[in-house]
Amino acid sequence: MAEIVILLAIKKIGNALANGAADQASTQFAKYRMQLKELQGNMGRAARELRVMHDVLYQMDIRNCDDQVYEGWLEEVRKVAHVMEDMVDEYLYLVGRQQDTMCCFYLKKGFRKPRSLLSLNQIAFKVKEIEKDLAHLSETKKRWVPMINNPDTSSSKYIVKRSQDLANISRSLDDEDLVGVDKNREKLEQWLASDDLECSVIALLGMGGLGKTSLAANVYRKERDKFQCHAWVSISQTYSREDVLRNIIKELFRDKVNVISNTAAMDIACLEVTMKRFLEQQRYLIILDDVWTPEAFDDLSRALIHNDKGSRLIITTREGDVAALASRGHILTLEALPEELAWDLFCKKAYPRDTNHECPAELKPLSKEIVNKCKGLPLVTVSVGSLLRVREKTIDEWRRINDQLSWELINNSRLGHIRNVLHLSFIYLPTHLKSCFLYCSLFPEDYLFKRKRLIRLWIAEGFIEERGESTLEEVAEGYLKELIDRNMIQLVERNSFGRIKEFKIGLGN
Structure with missing residues (x-):
């Protein structure tokens, strides 16, 4: 990603313009005060341009990851940021090379000694050229790179859509795709069936791809009819409280079309009152899938009635501080699959049923290597196994997939949902x-x-x-x-x- 390159360049420019560096430079280059002032001004403008680019990339990256025009533009941004970083290294070495006092020692930490020492004028000339390159790249983006302000692809809407797509994929997984979850499923079912009448909050915690949503969906399908009413709603990183409340009401009142139609014109306060009144005398089961912040949970749980009817609220999350909001002792932490279970899951998806999902002996060593690269993540194991199911079962083809698995994860359209799982964790x-x-x-x-x-x-x-x-x-x-x-x-x-x-x-x- 270009973000780290740009961040490094911005931080180094900040070091170069910091008081300690500026004072040292003013002392050392007193005869060239005007040139030094111009150079520092160019650096400051370049840093501001890079920061704007960084903020733009934050919004664009996930939606344009398969766009060749965007990727080409991004590569040019990387190159310019690398050159800028090199020039700042040259400048900081030039400023601090003659003395190694404590006041300037920090300037040289992490910076390599340049192969050839450039003069101040040469550095100033190159930084000015970089400033022009950044301005040109900004203009190029406006002309050729898809605009990020399209209302249909705004950052928040895109993230919500991607989160919902991932939730739908996870909820639709077959029972045979759930391996190694027996203990967690049994514990979850026990908590739901408990005689405790107090409304309890249950949290499923783990990194993306571990199967939190799949486990919750599996138990939800089996246990929901034991409650008087039930609802499932995906939250995502950028959610609308009003939209979430409407979705919960639609699920709770699924058999009462007139009630749903009456809520169409309601504002958020009326929606909250309607839901609270309905839930007051109900034993309910509600799933809040993919909660990212404690604030989001608090925001939504205020609309729920914590009655003494034995109601249950389940949240799935990747965040430890969100899981900490669960009732005492009601956190299930999901772990990666052990090697033997990951192997069983892979074979179920990669090899046909008529062969009893047996791996051919000649493919076993390569298949083991591929499974190890999936790191015990059920989503990745299922997806890679399904991909290989339609590939030719030869050593050469298996070796090629094994060697190119990282590339496949980035570029293969059938594995796009895996990229989204990983990217959603990062962009937040x-x-x-x-x-x-x-x-x-x-x-x-x-x-x-x-x-x-x-x-x-x-x-x-x-x-x-x-x-x-x-x-x-x-x-x-x-x-x-x-x-x-x-x-x-x-x-x-x-x-x-x-x-x-x-x-x-x-x-x-």
Whole structure:
């Protein structure tokens, strides 16, 4: 993604224009004050242009991921951002090369020594050219790249649609696609059937692709008729409270067309009153699928009656702080499938029923490698297995798929829903977490990160912002905990004090 390249360039420009660097530059280049002022002005304008581009990319990326014009434009943005970063490195080295005092030591952290030292004038000339290139790219986008303000493809509507599409795919999975869920399903059914009359909130927690929605849908279909009324609604990252309330009312009053028609002209306050009155004497089951923030849950749960009729509210989420809102002891944390169950699921989808889903002996080693790359994520395993079901069952074809699986995940239209699962997790990250998370993508797949080392690297790159009296190390550890709570990073081990020690990033991200 181009976002990390642009963020790095912006942060480095910020370092170059910071007071310490500016003072050092003014002292060292006192004879060239006008040229220095012009260079710093060009850097500032380039940073502003890059920041606007970054904000535009945030809105465009998920909707234009298959657009060749957009991809070509994006590649040019990457190139210019890389060149800008190099020029800032040259400038900072030039400013700090003659002395290594504490006041300028931070300027050189994370910066390589340039192969050939450019003069201030040469750097100024190149930065001016970069500023022109950025202006040209902005004009090119207006002429050729699809506009992002189309009301039919606005960012919020697009995200809602993608979330709903993913929910529909997950809800429609066959029972045979649900493996390794027996204990969780049994526990969920027990909570729903409990004699406890207090309205309880149940949370299904886990990263995208683990099967939270599929499990909830499976249990919902079996248990909903045991309640007086029931409803399922998808929330997504950008939801409309009014739309969600209308959807719940449609489900609750599915057999009462006149009531639904009467709600058409109601405002949000009337909708809330109507729903509360109906639920007051009902034992209900409501599923809030794909809840992203505690605020969203609080916002919607206020419209529900917490009666003493044995009602149940189930939420599915990727966020730890959302799951924490569940009733005490009512959180189900979904984990990746163990190797043997992932293998069984893959074989069910990749090999036909008439062969009893048996994998041919000659394809077994390659099939095992492919399954391992799916990281135990049911959605990925089912999708890749289904893709291979229609492919030629030869060693050469299996080897090609195995070698190109990463490319297939990015480019194959049949795997588009997997890309959406991964992308929806990423685009909801705040900017400060995006840069830290994307930095981890520079390391090999399945790389085992050490907390202390990665935190130092984040600090050296300038990703960590000062917060009150906390040290940069403490702030960075807070970032790391937040990424784990959001299920973007998988915790592997804690130390004897309970602190994060080792972790990794899997395919689910």
